[in-house]
Amino acid sequence: MSCLELKDISYAYIKGKRVLKAINYQFNQGKVYTIVGKSGAGKSTLLSLVAGLDKCQDGAVLINGKSLNEIDRDNYRAQDVGIIFQQYNLLTNATALENIVLSMYISKTKIKNKNKHALELLNKVGINEEKATRAVMKLSGGEQQRVAIARALAHNPHIIIADEPTGNLDKNTEKDILEIFAELAHSENKCVIIVTHSQKVTKIADNICLIKNGSLIDLGDEDND
């Protein structure tokens, strides 16, 4: 069943010059989707609309049949979707642990020992306790990316959206993270949408979507065949 549907979505940064043109698509639970395309094709823009970070100018993003314009987008971002940004977008003067605990508070996660849960998540993405209590600014780019991934998972969202999540990771960590994404989709029935240029990432995808000339073309899983 589709958990996320794009219905006639259009978006333009400059009036008359649409980056996205009447896109229609359905994302389902339990699958990994990768969105590929040239730089400036509109991949990140589409991701922002799906993540509820921006409003589409035409059409609608439907969540379980309801338009994002009709529901509380703050609650949607806090509870239904986990976002991993290309630039991490962490609270830089807070620690890794604080970033994740704060995310749990914002989403009103009903976990009693939030610190313990946050440390477990960080451990899962390869951040140990010592690094977890360091200010984010004092972590490397790859470590910050892992913290961003842990934060996106902190409130157990059913949709995970990632913009170039492995761009700053070494090969081993990239492999670990991709395994986590695949496991989240296939074992925990989550919908994982990843914008990427990486061939390795497309390899774990169940569906590959190409954005070209403002349109979204479903390539199926042809690259993996």
Place this chain on the structure above:
Amino acid sequence: MYIISNALKNIKRNRGRNILLGIIILALIIASVTALMINQVSSSVINDYKGRFGSEVTISANIDKVREEAMSNSTDGKIRVAIPTIPAEQYIAFGDSEYLKESYYTASVGLRVPELESVDESLGGGTGNKMMMGGPGMTSEMPEYYTKLTTPNITEFDNGYRKLTDGEMPNGENEAIISRDFAELNTLSIGDIIKAESELNPEDRESDAGDYPISYELKIVGIYDDITEEYGSGQQQNAFTNRRNEILSNFDTIIAKMQENYRGIQVGATYFLNSPEDIDGFTEELGEKGLSDLFDVKTDMDSYNQIVGPVEGLSSVSSTFLIIVLIFGGISIAVISSIAIRERKYEIGVLRAMGMKKSTVSFSLWLEVFLITAVCVVIGIFGGTMIAQPIADILLQQQIDAVQAATQNTQMQGMMMAGGTNNAVVEEPLSHLDVVLNMVTLLKISMIALLLTTVSAVSSMLKIVKYEPIKILMERN
């Protein structure tokens, strides 16, 4: 709850910027506390004095009008200027008014005490009823008095200028108290009787009726110490005007000897209005009750202005200072907060992207400024309280100097008669204010702090929360 702990963490994380903000807020709070405390105390002093001087009514004959009437009534070229008096019954009738809060009645009569000696008797006696005679051939024979029977001025006893050291106040019929000087001069003690005599004069001096002799037998029930000036400023000095010879009794005892169509017992009243604004209504009512046009009805605003003038100046200075501090301080805080929040625009974008609501982000930012301000208020109140008194003393002295320099009336020279009455009690203009912190000031400073915090935080936040989170993050990225 996590918002509070997060706010505290943020304050710690951005300690450099917050210390700067705190210093400015602290300076602003100290200045505001100082100005508010001085303003609060000076305002209460002003209100108190306004109530006292502005509400005390004096009824006095207008000499110019009296002279004009005497001239217009003269048929034989002789001008008889007699100060009009108000009958005791009329004084009492005037006191029955809705405009009045309180009424005090006074009476006095000149006496001779043949069996006793008066202080400064060698200087001779004086006359009780003043009468100005004009025109050719007019003469007057005025009786001489060596003491005065009068009602006590309660203010003098309250202020300690006169102090009852033995016995009690004269509340009963024919009871009286005397000064220690007069008692010692005549070896009088409590329980002794003073026999005194006087006479009343016919109101119609053209009639054949002669003076009406009266006498008092007064029982001494108390003796008081007297540190008032023996003689009033500019007064002729004799036994009659010497205040040590005053025998104090109650109003009823003194006026008991009054006779219809005779004068000689001076009756007066002090009325206190409910509010200084009632003076016009009360004056109109007195006219309706028969008060002659020859009398002026006034409140003692001159005394008020002389005594309270420096404090009013101080109040004005503190108000102006407070307004300037609030305007410049408010702008400074708003600018710093605005810069601080602009710096945190990215952080706000991240929090919004994580799903934090605009209201929660705003409250969180406001809370940080509020917590800083709360600490500054506590320190500022302590600091302000420490410096308010010396600053008030300096400012008040400057105001006193300015008022004295501006005062052209050399007779006053910074001293004046208390309450505008003819008592020889001198009262210093206000030269000291006890600046204390009270609940009103605390409430005001709390409101100011809250307002500044809110204005500074809200004005800055409004700019930021109107953006979609992605726009904030894209700017940064």
